[in-house]
Amino acid sequence: MAHFRHPLVAYLVLLLAVTACAPAGESPSADAASRAPTDPPATPSPTHEAAYPLELTDAAGRSVTIEAEPERIVSLAPSNTEIVCALDACDRLVGVTDFDDYPPEVADVTDVVIRTSVDVELVVDAEPDLVLAAGNELTPSTVIEQLDELGLTVVVLYPESLDEVYADIEFVAAALDATDAAEALVSEMETRVEAVETAVADADRPLTLYEVFYSEGTTYTAGESSFLASLLEIAGAEPVIGDAQGVIDAEALVEADPELILLGGASYDQSLADPEAALETVAERPGWGELAAVQSGDVVPYLDDIVTTRPGPRIVDGLEALARAIHPDLFE
Amino acid sequence: MSATLVARPIALGPSLGRSTLVLGVGLALLLVAAAAAVALGTSGVGPDQALAIIVHRVTGIGPITWPASAETIVLELRLPRVVAAMVVGAGLACAGTVFQAVLRNPLADPYIIGTAAGASLGAVAALILPLATVGWLGIGAVQAFAFAGGLGAVLVVYAVARQRGGTPVVTLLLAGYAVSSLLAAGVAFLLFASGDRLAAVVSWLLGSLAGASWPRLAIAGPLIVVSFTLILLRWRRLNALLLGEAAAAHLGIDVEREKRILTGLAALLTSAGVAISGTIGFVGLVVPHLLRLAFGPDHRLLLPASMVYGALLLLVADLGARLAGGIPVGIVTALIGAPFFLWLLRRAVRPNA
Numbered sequence: 001m002a003h004f005r006h007p008l009v010a011y012l013v014l015l016l017a018v019t020a021c022a023p024a025g026e027s028p029s030a031d032a033a034s035r036a037p038t039d040p041p042a043t044p045s046p047t048h049e050a051a052y053p054l055e056l057t058d059a060a061g062r063s064v065t066i067e068a069e070p071e072r073i074v075s076l077a078p079s080n081t082e083i084v085c086a087l088d089a090c091d092r093l094v095g096v097t098d099f100d101d102y103p104p105e106v107a108d109v110t111d112v113v114i115r116t117s118v119d120v121e122l123v124v125d126a127e128p129d130l131v132l133a134a135g136n137e138l139t140p141s142t143v144i145e146q147l148d149e150l151g152l153t154v155v156v157l158y159p160e161s162l163d164e165v166y167a168d169i170e171f172v173a174a175a176l177d178a179t180d181a182a183e184a185l186v187s188e189m190e191t192r193v194e195a196v197e198t199a200v201a202d203a204d205r206p207l208t209l210y211e212v213f214y215s216e217g218t219t220y221t222a223g224e225s226s227f228l229a230s231l232l233e234i235a236g237a238e239p240v241i242g243d244a245q246g247v248i249d250a251e252a253l254v255e256a257d258p259e260l261i262l263l264g265g266a267s268y269d270q271s272l273a274d275p276e277a278a279l280e281t282v283a284e285r286p287g288w289g290e291l292a293a294v295q296s297g298d299v300v301p302y303l304d305d306i307v308t309t310r311p312g313p314r315i316v317d318g319l320e321a322l323a324r325a326i327h328p329d330l331f332e
Numbered sequence: 333m334s335a336t337l338v339a340r341p342i343a344l345g346p347s348l349g350r351s352t353l354v355l356g357v358g359l360a361l362l363l364v365a366a367a368a369a370v371a372l373g374t375s376g377v378g379p380d381q382a383l384a385i386i387v388h389r390v391t392g393i394g395p396i397t398w399p400a401s402a403e404t405i406v407l408e409l410r411l412p413r414v415v416a417a418m419v420v421g422a423g424l425a426c427a428g429t430v431f432q433a434v435l436r437n438p439l440a441d442p443y444i445i446g447t448a449a450g451a452s453l454g455a456v457a458a459l460i461l462p463l464a465t466v467g468w469l470g471i472g473a474v475q476a477f478a479f480a481g482g483l484g485a486v487l488v489v490y491a492v493a494r495q496r497g498g499t500p501v502v503t504l505l506l507a508g509y510a511v512s513s514l515l516a517a518g519v520a521f522l523l524f525a526s527g528d529r530l531a532a533v534v535s536w537l538l539g540s541l542a543g544a545s546w547p548r549l550a551i552a553g554p555l556i557v558v559s560f561t562l563i564l565l566r567w568r569r570l571n572a573l574l575l576g577e578a579a580a581a582h583l584g585i586d587v588e589r590e591k592r593i594l595t596g597l598a599a600l601l602t603s604a605g606v607a608i609s610g611t612i613g614f615v616g617l618v619v620p621h622l623l624r625l626a627f628g629p630d631h632r633l634l635l636p637a638s639m640v641y642g643a644l645l646l647l648v649a650d651l652g653a654r655l656a657g658g659i660p661v662g663i664v665t666a667l668i669g670a671p672f673f674l675w676l677l678r679r680a681v682r683p684n685a
Contacts, residue, residue: 117658120542121409125375127401137531142543145472149545150404 054175059135059158059168060144066153066175070130074123076113077134080157081106082312083169084132086185087178095126101306102314118143124150130175132157159311160227162193162234162319169313185313192316193234196323199330200236208237208326209258209293210302212309213265217250217286227311235322236330250287261293262325264308266301273301300325351633358640362418365644369414369651370406377402382410408545415553416544416608417650418643421615423556423605425642427598428616429623429634430563433570434594435501442602442616445508445595446485449515451606452537454481456522459532474536475548475607482603485511490595498588501577538660539612541650552604559601560639566594567631574629614665615646618673625676645669 054066074095075081081100084093090105097113100106112122118139123131131147133139135158147154155175159165166186173182210232213220222229222239223246232239240256242248248256261282266272272281279299283289293299302308302325308318324331370386371379381398385406388394427442435444443449454477493499493507519537526533569590572580577587602616619642620634627633649664656664 114657119374119658121373121375121377121405124401124404124409125377127399137529140532140535141529142532142535146543146545150408 051174051177056155056171056175058156058171060141060156062154062156064153064155066130066155068129069177070128070153070175072126072128072130074112074126074128074131075100076118076132076139077157078102079159079310079312080132080134080172082310082314083157083172084176086169086313087173087176087181089176089178092176094128095123120146120150123147123152129153130155132172134158161230162189162315165311165313165315166190168311189313189316193319196236196319197234200323200327203236203327203330205236205238206259206298206326207240207256208232208260208262209240209253209256210262211264212246212305214285219248219250219253220246221248222246228309231308231315231319231322232326235319235326237322237326250285254287254291257291258293259296259298260326261291261299262302262322263299264302264305267303267305273303275299275301350627354627354633354637355640358637358644362640362644362647365647365651366414366418369417369647370410372651372655373405373410374654374657375405377405382406386411412546412549413541413544413650413654414647415549416541417647419549419553419556420541420605420609420612421646422560422639422643423601424612424616424646425619425638426560426563426635427601427605428642429620429631429638430570430594430598431616432620433573433631434591434598435505436574436576437501437505438621439617441613442598442605443512443611443613445504445599446489446511446515447482447599447602447606448611449512449519450485450488451478451482451603452519452611453515453522454478454484455536455606455610456519456526456533457481459536460522460526460529475552478610479552479603479607481515482606483599485515486595486599486603490592499591536610539610539662541609541646541661542658544608548608552608555604556601559597559604563594563597563601564635566590567635570594570631570635571629609661612646612665613662614669615642615649618669619645622669622673622676625679 052066052068056064056066058064071092072094073084073089073092075084075093076097078097078100081093081096082102084090085103085106090103093106093109095112096106096109098111098115099113100109100111110122110126112119112126120143131152131154133144133147133154133156135156138158139156144154144156155171157168157171159168166189169186170179170182173179209219210222210228211219212222212228219242221242222232223242224244226246228246229239229241237260240248240253240258263272263278263282266278272278278301279294279297282299283294288294302321304318304321304325307314308322310318371382377398381402384394385398385403388396389403389407424442428440431440431442431444432438437444455474458473458477489504489508489511490499492511493504495503523530523533569580569585572583572585573587573590575583580590581587605612620638623634623637623641627637645665645668646661649668650661652668653659653661653664
């Protein structure tokens with residue numbers, strides 16, 4: 001009946017808002033190799049001019065045939081947009097999301113995703129020959145189905161580790177016939193990741209809580225075996241881990257007792273951006289006053305959440321920002 | 333409680349001329365709204381192009397001056413959505429009318445005896461369990477499960493409420509409430525366990541016509557039309573039921589049998605509608621009340637009018653929701669309908685009205 005739905009729905013919308021920005025859960029095909037093009041990554045096919053039609057298996061395990069080199073691309077996630085642009089194909093984008101902010105020229109491209117909801121009519125109107133969707137329900141599976149039924153070529157990307165970001169860049173590059181650009185980009189990223197690994201190799205690894213979101217005693221942080229957790233580890237921290245959805249309740253948090261707290265929400269919430277005010281705010285939360293990090297004042301407003309949680313080429317910027325926040329002394 | 337329902341003797345129903353006027357105006361408005369909904373959208377495909385595309389598809393006349401994408405937008409996105417809005421809106425309003433009469437309860441809506449909770453549990457289960465890819469005649473598992481869940485819940489409620497000598501309305505309402513609560517707990521648990529499919533689940537629970545397609549309509553549509561017809565044919569019996577079950581029995585009506593048939597048909601309508609669009613609130617509660625306040629309780633007019641105006645309300649609301657950037661349609665139905673309803677209510681409670 002009518003009245004049971006509404007409080008439930010309100011609760012859901014809140015949960016949804018949270019999980020949308022929470023780190024990865026598990027995904028049907030986490031194996032990076034399974035969605036790389038049939039050629040091994042970084043080894044361009046000798047006959048790659050004649051590679052179309054190209055048959056691929058995407059992150060959702062769907063096999064997709066790309067008939068010809070895509071000239072009109074719709075991207076349904078900011079990370080996909082960044083991959084396309086990093087491969088010098090920004091001018092082929094004919095549709096993006098209203099959350100896209102990088103590189104700046106994508107501001108001129110039509111928004112086909114508005115407030116996280118995909119406007120299918122606008123996608124069709126853009127006449128794309130390739131649609132890059134996001135996995136894990138960031139692009140709802142019902143929408144992917146609908147686009148499929150309308151005869152569009154849809155590829156789902158959902159990287160959950162650095163290796164999978166590399167694989168996705170190579171994957172998109174294969175579709176766009178831009179494997180050389182991909183090779184250069186990936187090798188630059190790998191070099192920078194190695195530099196971070198080297199810098200933190202001998203440092204102490206503080207037990208670190210990365211706060212994605214906090215509500216009513218529940219903290220959303222890096223989920224079990226999530227992308228964010230792996231980045232924190234590479235950046236030289238011992239991450240406090242939530243469940244598969246990144247949820248950790250107050251008791252478990254007090255028990256874990258982090259030495260360092262990074263407030264990812266400060267990237268969006270002005271009231272958390274000032275270090276002193278932020279420390280005061282979190283100290284008032286039930287149970288938080290006695291946490292080691294709060295006692296020692298190691299509560300850091302973290303302003304690079306976007307690049308840290310957007311699995312595109314700039315994820316390395318995010319990794320470097322994490323390393324600087326965790327080990328300020330090592331990065332002058 | 334049922335004062336407004338039996339305010340006038342049934343013999344003094346609206347004249348044939350007045351009925352024709354009410355339905356004629358409604359159908360004309362519906363036609364205008366349908367034309368607007370096909371002609372307008374978020375993309376650049378405008379009214380002239382939409383008209384040309386439809387004319388070309390129907391008659392084959394005229395040169396093709398539009399890209400293939402425009403044809404997809406008009407024929408595969410807007411048109412099925414318009415038809416779905418009308419069918420679901422009409423179905424919900426009609427089911428609401430029937431439930432309000434059979435249960436003689438002004439708060440009755442199409443979901444009152446378990447349909448919404450049952451359909452939600454079915455749909456959410458299908459969304460979360462790895463079934464969504466199982467297709468059957470072009471109908472997804474979600475639609476099939478929603479339909480089965482909605483109908484199944486009503487069957488359970490009816491079976492539970494049945495006692496020797498009949499099915500008292502109060503027992504039916506309370507059993508509906510209890511079964512709904514139980515099923516809602518199941519929905520809440522599945523949500524809790526849903527993990528990364530939460531977004532899909534929420535968008536289904538909010539109700540939306542965005543997923544409307546011809547294959548979905550091909551099965552649910554005829555089911556709804558047949559139920560309409562069977563319900564329309566029973567208008568006299570619905571009028572008699574308004575007098576109370578004892579009075580209806582004195583008029584020679586097999587009350588228990590009628591209740592069973594009407595409840596079954598209304599549940600069928602609701603479940604088929606929910607399978608197309610998820611649970612959209614408000615239409616089924618308010619449209620019958622609006623029409624009763626405006627035109628009186630005679631079901632000869634009330635039933636067809638609820639279909640026409642239910643279709644109109646949902647169509648206009650969905651167009652508004654679509655143009656406003658895809659906000660949930662249930663919000664718009666309430667925004668449009670509630671103030672108008674309150675105004676009518678204020679007018680109707682004047683003494684001697």
